[in-house]
Every structure is written in structure tokens, then in C-alpha cells.
Amino acid sequence: MHMKINFILVGLVVILMASCAVRKTSNNGMSDLIGKQWQLVELQGEGVSAKVNGKIPFLKLDEENGRYSASGGCNGIGGEYTLQKNNGITFSRGMSTMMACADMRVENELRTLFEEADTYIVNEGTLILSKGKDGAALAKFILVSDQSDKLAGTWELDYIIESGDFNTLYSSRKPTIIFDMAEKKVNGNSSCNNFSGNVKIDGHAISFGPLMSTKMACPGNGEQVFFKNIERVTGFDVQDSVLTMMMDDIAIMRWKKK
Template sequence: MRFSNVVVFAAMVVLVSVAGCAARRSGVKVSSAESGLIGPRWQLVELNGKPVPATVNGKMPYLEFSEEGNRYGSTGGCNGVGGEYELSENNGIKFGKGMSTMMYCDDMSIENGLKQLFEQVDSYRIAEGSLTLSKGKGAALAKFVALKDQSAGMAGTWELDYVMEPGVSFESLYADRKPTINFDTSTKKVNGNSSCNNFSGTFSLDGNDIHFGPLMSTKMGCPGNGEQVFFKNLEKVNHVDVQEDVLTMIMGDIVVMRWKRK
């Protein structure tokens, strides 16, 4: 073999080797723990350039990631959708086709939009507590905000303006007096009024997960079912979200109580 041919052959070997390495690098999987996706529950706030309400069919639309099994879970306000996801270099992400429950709800638009989103998305970006999902270098397909430790925003007194009780209006339950609740985040103590009796107790907070300790209340007789509905729903709460002057209490992904700051 002539020297010139040897040089050409060697150069081709090098090019093929580099191309092969590049191809292998592009398929490198990225640790979920290092991605920034794990930890918070991500509330959906924008989909296809349009704002998403805080609740759809009484549920908060969200997306969350688990490092175990590289699984994701979500809801668009009706059914729960979950499956596997895969990360790659340069903030690449791919959602596997997920399993879903089969309920029908009045508003399916956000849920259907999320399903289409998971089929299209191939990249993500996290900045200042926000998660953006996109396709290629195009415009954002969806935006989410992280629900983190809510303690700083919870402190103070709140007045109830929504409670989950199908078939009964809020106004009829609390025609004379609306329930109030006050959080002392430094001592993790809570007190308030159920619309009739005063109550007090403790609470624990981990991120946006909240649990109330035993609550004690006075024993005055109360007309109507307002107090019973209040305590029944308060016992269900396991998540909380504070956005400026609105505090939302959630059971799983269902909004059960909403409060306004007094």
C-alpha cells in the first residue's frame, strides 16, 4: 500500500471513530437526581401558549418525577397519567407512553393537551423555579412552576372562600360567618374558627405536604352543617399551595379548600 493511501485510510479510521463516539455520546443517559426535576411537584401554568387555571374539574394540573424506575405522574384535571421517562445529554427528555385512568370529566381540554405534549416534547429547561418543556428549538409547549416549602407564605390569618361539598352552595353553609385559620409557622401551631367553634392544634410541613395534628375545639352547639363540612375536609388535606394572597388546600390532586388572606 502506498504511503498516500495509508494516510487516507488512517484519516478515514479516525473520522469513523470520532463519528461513532459522537453517536454514542448523544445517546448517553443522564441521572435523574442531577437533572433538577426530582423533588417538587410541578404545577402546570401554561400549555401551548395559553394560561392554565389553578384548578380544572376541581383538580390542580401537575407533573412530578420519581427517580425510582424513572417514572412520571401527572393529571390535566381529570385522569391520572403515568409512565416512564428518559433523560439524555443537553437537557434531552423523552416521555414513554403512559397508562391512564378512564374517567370522563366536563373539561378534558388540558388532559388531552398534556397527552399530546408528552408525545412531542424532546427537551426541558429549569430556571428560577420554573420548568419549560419544548420540542427542538421551537417555542415552549408547556410551562410549570415548582411547589416548594410553603411556610413563609402561610403565616397569618386566612378566610375560607371555597370548600368541597357537592350539591351544597358555599353561601348556604356559611351564611352568617366564614371559617378562619391562622398559622404560626415558627411554632407550627394553628388556630381559628370553624364558623361556630374555635379550634387549635399543631401542623407539620414538608415542602408542600401538610399534616394537621389533633385539633381541639370548643363545644358550642352550631346550626346547620357548616362546621361538620369544615372539619371533614380539613382532615382530608395533605398538600398546600400558596400563591400571593390565595392558599389552596389539596387532597392528592383535588382541591378541597381555598382561602383568602385577611
């Protein structure tokens, strides 16, 4: 009886050790892969434009819920992914939007990619998906650099869309914004009232809110135009001392570093 129990215990230990080994292997290089934005640059051996239908084609693997999101420049594609030992990966298709766009080639091939790919390699900011370790690359992605560290500090508004004459709109005071990256907060002045709130940044994607402000009565409609447009912002780009905020691919606000 005691011998039988010992055999059972030994068996359980072996199973647990094997399970831990598989998990450790499957996590190899995982921190370099998941939770990052990857831009599609090559598909089935052909180069992919930086924007398709005006949008950046991308892939992102979420760490918390084991799901991926992607786009070939038209619809949002998503589902679940599983990492396996020896750099194995599998994708299962979930729900996606069903818009029709002018260029559907990249999106159609991207859907096929997720059915075929079973191996990944990450090396110096490049992600390659292939079928089999020795198979040809099915797709190549490059890491979208995180520019959030460039946002820290104070910025003064220099341009805003739909404003008419900018200098007349903000004749007394130009709006300012200050980023606190450690707290993921912003504060500033709308040209009249002070405001503060949260900011969410993911690669080049950015969104604000909710924003709270003081309630002083303001002349003109400069403040109204400011809040209307900052709530529409979906992306940003920083070049030297210039911050451009965009709605999709349209520049709607431009700031200069103070």
C-alpha cells in the same frame, strides 16, 4: 498473563469513567427540572388556559422513584421518565384514570407529547419539551411558585363555607392556625379546643393531618364545622395578608394574618 490482566483493568477504568461522564451529563440542570410543579401554558404552538375543566394542567417529575405525574385537566397521567445526556429525556406511559370530561383536547395532546418529546430545556422558570435539540417546541410549562414561605405566622379565620352566619357560629372566639414551616407542623385553636398536627405542602397543594386536639366540651357546632372543612382542603393561595384554602377550585376557608 500480567499484561492481559493490565489490559482488563485499563478497560474497566475506561468503562467506569465513561459511565460517570454520562451520569454527570445526564444530571446537567436536573435540580432545576425535577421535584417541581410545572404548569402547562402552551401545547403544539397553542396557548392553554390556566384551568381546563376547572383544574390546572401540570407536569411533575419525582426525584426519588423516577416517575412523572401529569394532568391535562381531567385524568391523572403517569409513568416513568429517564434523563439522558445533552438534555435528553424519554417518557414511558403507565396507568392513568379513565374519566370522561367536557374538554379532552389538552389531555389527548398531552398523551401524544409524552410519546414524542425527547429533549428538554429549562431557562428562568420555563420548561420546554421538544423533539430533537433543534426541533420546534412541543410544549411549554412555567414553574409554579412555592408560596409556603408566605404561610409562616398566625392566621385568624374570617370565612368558612356552609357556616350560616359566621359571627354567630364563632361569637366567642374565631379559629386560629399557626404554621411552623421548618417542622412542617401546624397548631392552633378550633374556637374551643387547641389542635396540632402535620401539614404537607407541594406548590399550591396542601393537606393537613392527622390533627390531634384537646377534648373539652364545646357549645354550638363551630368546632365541628371547622374540622370538617379543614380536612377537605386540597389547595391554597396567599395574596397580601389573606390566605384562601380551597377544595379543588372552591374556596372553603379564608384567613387573615394576625
